[in-house]
Amino acid sequence: xxxxxxxxxxxxxxxxxxxxxxxxxxxxxxxxxxxxxxxxxxxxxxxxxxxxxxxxxxxxxxxxxxxxxxxxxxxxxxxxxxxxxxxxxxxxxxxxxxxxxxxxxxxxxxxxxxxxxxxxxxxxxxxxxxxxxxxxxxxxxxxxxxxxxxxxxxxxxxxxxxxxxxxxxxxxxxxxxxxxxxxxxxxxxxxxxxxxxxxxxxxxxxxxxxxxxxxxxxxxxxxxxxxxxxxxxxxxxxxxxxxxxxxxxxxxxxxxxxxxxxxxxxxxxxxxxxxxxxxxxxxxxxxxxxxxxxxxxxxxxxxxxxxxxxxxxxxxxxxxxxxxxxxxxxxxxxxxxxxxxxxxxxxxxxxxxxxxxxx
Amino acid sequence: xxxxxxxxxxxxxxxxxxxxxxxxxxxxxxxxxxxxxxxxxxxxxxxxxxxxxxxxxxxxxxxxxxxxxxxxxxxxxxxxxxxxxxxxxxxxxxxxxxxxxxxxxxxxxxxxxxxxxxxxxxxxxxxxxxxxxxxxxxxxxxxxxxxxxxxxxxxxxxxxxxxxxxxxxxxxxxxxxxxxxxxxxxxxxxxxxxxxxxxxxxxxxxxxxxxxxxxxxxxxxxxxxxxxxxxxxxxxxxxxxxxxxxxxxxxxxxxxxxxxxxxxxxxxxx
Numbered sequence: 001x002x003x004x005x006x007x008x009x010x011x012x013x014x015x016x017x018x019x020x021x022x023x024x025x026x027x028x029x030x031x032x033x034x035x036x037x038x039x040x041x042x043x044x045x046x047x048x049x050x051x052x053x054x055x056x057x058x059x060x061x062x063x064x065x066x067x068x069x070x071x072x073x074x075x076x077x078x079x080x081x082x083x084x085x086x087x088x089x090x091x092x093x094x095x096x097x098x099x100x101x102x103x104x105x106x107x108x109x110x111x112x113x114x115x116x117x118x119x120x121x122x123x124x125x126x127x128x129x130x131x132x133x134x135x136x137x138x139x140x141x142x143x144x145x146x147x148x149x150x151x152x153x154x155x156x157x158x159x160x161x162x163x164x165x166x167x168x169x170x171x172x173x174x175x176x177x178x179x180x181x182x183x184x185x186x187x188x189x190x191x192x193x194x195x196x197x198x199x200x201x202x203x204x205x206x207x208x209x210x211x212x213x214x215x216x217x218x219x220x221x222x223x224x225x226x227x228x229x230x231x232x233x234x235x236x237x238x239x240x241x242x243x244x245x246x247x248x249x250x251x252x253x254x255x256x257x258x259x260x261x262x263x264x265x266x267x268x269x270x271x272x273x274x275x276x277x278x279x280x281x282x283x284x285x286x287x288x289x290x291x292x293x294x295x296x297x298x299x300x301x302x303x304x305x306x307x308x309x310x311x312x313x314x315x316x317x318x319x320x321x322x323x324x325x326x327x328x329x330x331x332x333x334x335x336x337x338x339x340x341x342x343x344x345x346x347x348x349x350x351x352x353x354x355x356x357x358x359x
Numbered sequence: 360x361x362x363x364x365x366x367x368x369x370x371x372x373x374x375x376x377x378x379x380x381x382x383x384x385x386x387x388x389x390x391x392x393x394x395x396x397x398x399x400x401x402x403x404x405x406x407x408x409x410x411x412x413x414x415x416x417x418x419x420x421x422x423x424x425x426x427x428x429x430x431x432x433x434x435x436x437x438x439x440x441x442x443x444x445x446x447x448x449x450x451x452x453x454x455x456x457x458x459x460x461x462x463x464x465x466x467x468x469x470x471x472x473x474x475x476x477x478x479x480x481x482x483x484x485x486x487x488x489x490x491x492x493x494x495x496x497x498x499x500x501x502x503x504x505x506x507x508x509x510x511x512x513x514x515x516x517x518x519x520x521x522x523x524x525x526x527x528x529x530x531x532x533x534x535x536x537x538x539x540x541x542x543x544x545x546x547x548x549x550x551x552x553x554x555x556x557x558x559x560x561x562x563x564x565x566x567x568x569x570x571x572x573x574x575x576x577x578x579x580x581x582x583x584x585x586x587x588x589x590x591x592x593x594x595x596x597x598x599x600x601x602x603x604x605x606x607x608x609x610x611x612x613x614x615x616x617x618x619x620x621x622x623x624x625x626x627x628x629x
Contacts, residue, residue: 063525083528094519096526100544109540110530154526161530 012039013074013164020069029055031221042198044208047218053201062086089158093170097142103153104138110161128156148179166198239356242282249283263300268352279355287349288328301346394593408589421579424492429561431496433554462508470566492573507553514549
């Protein structure tokens with residue numbers, strides 16, 4: 001089988017997790033998780049520590065057993081199949097290269113176990129090392145490589161066996177910011193080139209939004225929302241998603257006649273059937289603008305700038321409105337006009353907002 | 360200032376090295392001196408006591424038996440302890456303390472008390488299985504367990520055994536492959552340490568063998584000592600030197616990866 005044929009053969013399997021349950025003593029790690037991944041899709045599971053995202057990945061890998069539910073890969077129920085027979089490649093959070101082997105030997109390890117002959121083994125190891133840009137480092141041991149290089153070899157090793165599914169368990173979390181961002185792009189490039197169905201687990205929202213076709217935000221063992229990154233960010237389905245993904249202002253208001261009145265501004269609601277009464281509106285900093293100098297005027301959206309954080313192209317301005325502080329994200333040039341201490345008047349863009357009626 | 364402190368440190372190291380060296384070597388030198396004395400004060404030096412070792416069949420048999428016991432005990436200890444410790448670390452971490460307690464327990468019990476406990480078992484084994492001295496290895500495994508456990512535990516703690524074994528499993532490895540091709544090669548130093556400690560303990564063991572009426576190296580030395588003090592001291596020196604050589608092997612051969620790392624220029628992370 002040529003490498004392109006092999007690529008076509010392994011690309012595009014559907015993966016289904018059906019109603020997975022997993023408990024550890026008194027803790028429920030997964031509470032009926034269901035997820036279908038389309039062939040060749042990269043899904044990122046995002047959530048805080050302990051939300052069950054790594055457990056979901058480990059159940060898919062076969063490294064743990066589910067209390068109930070099913071794992072289906074390419075139409076085959078693998079729920080009770082051991083990890084070494086699942087045909088799944090995995091890259092771990094911790095550096096996982098075998099220290100007594102060179103990069104090439106690490107990559108060839110899985111191929112040997114799959115009874116691939118020495119000639120083809122060498123050829124395929126060379127191919128995947130080239131794919132991750134490490135051909136020149138094939139004869140180095142793990143301790144002679146940087147963290148980023150080790151994770152790239154681990155990726156090559158996982159891909160070498162041509163698995164049906166690729167699992168990435170926070171593979172970038174041990175790396176510094178620059179290497180992290182570069183490797184993130186590289187993982188995406190390789191994944192698209194190989195076309196393998198991939199589950200990527202991370203607690204870093206920027207990483208998830210940048211790399212995934214769809215992002216699943218998890219909390220307490222359940223998927224809160226699953227959708228394309230843009231949808232997750234701009235149309236969060238729950239207050240948890242709104243607050244976990246990106247920054248959010250929590251501004252008290254009042255729900256009336258299908259909208260929420262926030263400090264004199266009517267904002268449409270994302271949720272339907274919200275009962276009338278007090279609620280907290282979740283407003284993104286980019287939906288807050290500074291309309292001008294507060295001067296001597298007074299009003300619910302007039303306040304004093306207390307801090308300006310430079311973020312590059314944009315800046316984040318913190319405005320004290322007396323009873324609450326509000327973040328506004330502005331182009332840096334606009335933010336420069338309002339240094340700390342100046343009085344400003346804010347406006348809220350009338351984007352649909354979520355409200356939290358429990359607080 | 361810094362240089363003078365370095366010199367002081369080096370002098371201190373040298374003194375410690377000399378004192379410790381003397382502490383170990385003076386008794387051995389004295390034993391060697393004693394084993395080479397002639398029959399009278401004025402008699403010239405002689406190696407008769409040393410050549411007697413090979414002329415005493417019981418002694419040669421005892422040396423052979425002790426070496427065989429050392430090998431069997433080391434292998435049995437590794438086969439029993441290593442998979443158990445790996446399994447406990449991977450699957451039953453809550454039992455780690457229990458296993459540690461059980462493995463260290465023999466060091467807290469006097470050998471004489473252990474012998475009393477195992478005496479009936481030994482009698483049954485002699486009658487029903489074999490009367491060979493090699494049966495002692497069953498009990499020696501218990502005896503070496505505390506030392507071997509510590510060495511293996513240190514080796515296991517030095518590698519991320521969970522991640523490495525899971526990585527190997529995800530690549531298609533069964534548990535035997537994980538053990539033999541991933542875990543064992545990465546803790547070769549610890550395995551060597553544990554084995555050599557076992558060998559040293561077995562070669563120096565006297566109480567079990569004597570009370571259970573087997574003749575191993577130490578028992579034979581004691582018997583020979585009754586007839587010829589010089590020969591018994593010669594054997595004792597030889598066994599100490601043997602243990603010393605083993606420890607040297609431990610120091611110089613037991614760290615292949617460190618040597619490898621030094622031999623090759625490390626790559627600066629980018």
